[in-house]
Amino acid sequence: MTDLPQRLAELGASLFDRRLTHGRTGNLSARTGDGFLITPTGGSLRSLGELSLVSLTGKHLDGPKPSKEAFLHAALYRARPDAGAVVHLHSTYAVAVSCHDGLDPDDVLPPLTAYYVMRVGRLPLLPYHAPGDPALGPIAERAARTAHALLLANHGPIVAGPDLPAAADAIEELEETARLWLLLRDRPTRPLTPDQVRSLS
Numbered sequence: 732m733t734d735l736p737q738r739l740a741e742l743g744a745s746l747f748d749r750r751l752t753h754g755r756t757g758n759l760s761a762r763t764g765d766g767f768l769i770t771p772t773g774g775s776l777r778s779l780g781e782l783s784l785v786s787l788t789g790k791h792l793d794g795p796k797p798s799k800e801a802f803l804h805a806a807l808y809r810a811r812p813d814a815g816a817v818v819h820l821h822s823t824y825a826v827a828v829s830c831h832d833g834l835d836p837d838d839v840l841p842p843l844t845a846y847y848v849m850r851v852g853r854l855p856l857l858p859y860h861a862p863g864d865p866a867l868g869p870i871a872e873r874a875a876r877t878a879h880a881l882l883l884a885n886h887g888p889i890v891a892g893p894d895l896p897a898a899a900d901a902i903e904e905l906e907e908t909a910r911l912w913l914l915l916r917d918r919p920t921r922p923l924t925p926d927q928v929r930s931l932s
């Protein structure tokens with residue numbers, strides 16, 4: 732088993748290489764005994780070095796200046812005691828959906844496939860705030876109590892999971908489903924029925 736910083740670096744490089752985020756966008760974290768390790772602000776997921784240690788209250792404990800979204804990661808960990816990792820990306824299709832008008836803020840995407848229902852489930856839309864605005868913290872914490880995947884309006888997805896591979900699987904599935912939804916927008920589409928969704932949970 733490789734250590735946590737190495738696993739975060741490998742995941743960051745894999746997400747970047749597959750163009751699931753670009754430039755210096757996105758941030759990753761994983762829970763530790765005394766808080767969570769998070770990517771530093773202003774870096775690229777392509778080549779992660781030293782990580783920052785942040786407490787569950789969002790206090791910077793050690794390492795370089797943390798991601799400006801550390802408070803959001805902290806909010807998700809507080810809301811979801813089962814969460815071991817959080818991933819935020821600027822993945823193109825999910826960002827495109829986050830800019831759409833007329834979305835259902837309670838659940839943005841329809842249950843197009845069983846895999847989406849199993850990996851993502853309900854996807855609330857959080858109102859637009861500038862990146863790093865701590866006012867989004869309490870809103871995210873409330874929403875994350877009943878959903879592990881959230882879409883930040885005009886920004887992108889943030890997803891918690893029991894561990895890094897699970898959080899990555901979920902955010903990748905969200906991206907692919909956002910893409911499908913955009914592909915299907917002008918066509919008659921038949922999502923799963925409520926009974927079919929219930930049978931998967």
Ligand SMILES: O=C(O)[C@@H](O)C(=O)COP(=O)(O)O
Nearest residue numbers: 756757758772773798799862
């Ligand atoms: O969109 C933003 O500015 C941030 O949410 C982001 O993706 C990268 O910011 P840092 O993690 O502070 O580098």
Ligand SMILES: [Zn+2]
Nearest residue numbers: 756757862887
């Ligand atoms: Zn961002």
